[in-house]
Amino acid sequence: MAPATSEKLKRPAWMRNDPLLTQIGLDELNNRGYINLHDASIDLSFRNCSDDEIHPLFQRGRWSQKDLATMDFDALRPTLRLASRLLQCNTSIYYLSAILDQANYGTIDPKYLRPESNPNWFRVPDNLSTEKKLATRAALDDLVTRTTWQLLDSKVYPDIAGMTRLHWVPVDPPIVGMPQIRTTKLYLASIFIDILCRGVSPASFAVEWTPGTDAESARLRYSLVCAIALVHEVMHAFWNVRGEYPEEGILTEGPPEPFYMDTRIAELGFQWQTLVLGGEFYGILEPFIFPYGARTSRWPGPTELAERKHTELRMSLRKYGHVRNWQTRYAVSMDWVRSLFTDAFWKEIERNGDGGLKIQRKLGARRKLDNESQWLEGEEQVPYEFIESPTSVLSNEDEEDCQGLGIVDRYDGGEKWHMTKNDWERHGSETDPPASSLISDFDHGIEELE
């Protein structure tokens, strides 16, 4: 018996909060190549990878012996090779060089900051001399012996992909004026290793659906997010070890990071991701569980303020014209994910530059926050004066990277979602996307899933 309409819209808990699942649906995402790779063979040149192709920061010697004993390290090689490429692409080297070089820094007017925040902003220069490139690579090499990797139990910390901790180690024998040196311990979510090196099937996180989650496609997404998490943490470690900050007393946690240009949040890992990949990279539905494809969106997103320590926040000079009360989540093409693990892709990057690393944004669903207090949560912690009326925070301007093309305003009953569908034929766009009919595909098993 067909369920009543209201029953059709009653969504299983596992998809309720993700606009890509509720508005587009698994079938549509899968048909368009965002979940399962459609050709059977996953031919990755990165599978044949020697130690030379892995940066010393990621090699076996840097990992906790205890963790190594419980994993198949060789299975991690394609991931480590990808992490090494991402770490050493031009954009990353320019970025790391900019962090090192005081010539790239400016000071922020204190009225836009908390006193405990880092008062500096930095920019990435347009050109980098060979000498500075070499110095940056040397600084990365210097990080190697000060870095160890350890797994963080994802059952205890399900929301954490990685973490970096600053440590101080006494110099032996002691040196006058430098009694201790900075080292870092980097933590990586154990779920990535469970999937990549311990035989756990990533498809086991998916509900039953047809045709079902292809384990190899899902494993590739884990491999990519793991590579991103590794480099993300290296960015924090680099600052902890090499950053210019006063060493009065011994800091118990990492020192506040500088702000990148006018960005509102000081977070060198996400900032790196934004510069290289164009934004965040998370799983559809769950940030670090990838049974239904991956998504990207602009960073920082509208709810990010509430999730950050107040010392990481500043007011941007463009704040009220720039920050939006909505977020568009775009599905990430699996063909693109796979291409990253091939030599052909990286040869293309060498020829044409890092622009090809930016995740394409073609199919997405937009979430609008209509609850003003949710949007402004976190704001009140920042002790600055409003320079413009806060009402303009809730502007409805379109996302710049959509250029207004192919955006369909479509509010779903009761929920403030609307969609963009840039890769759908513009002429066919008079008709609403068949979101409700797609949702009905998931009527099965609702009771069990609630």
Ligand SMILES: [Zn+2]
């Ligand atoms: Zn981070």
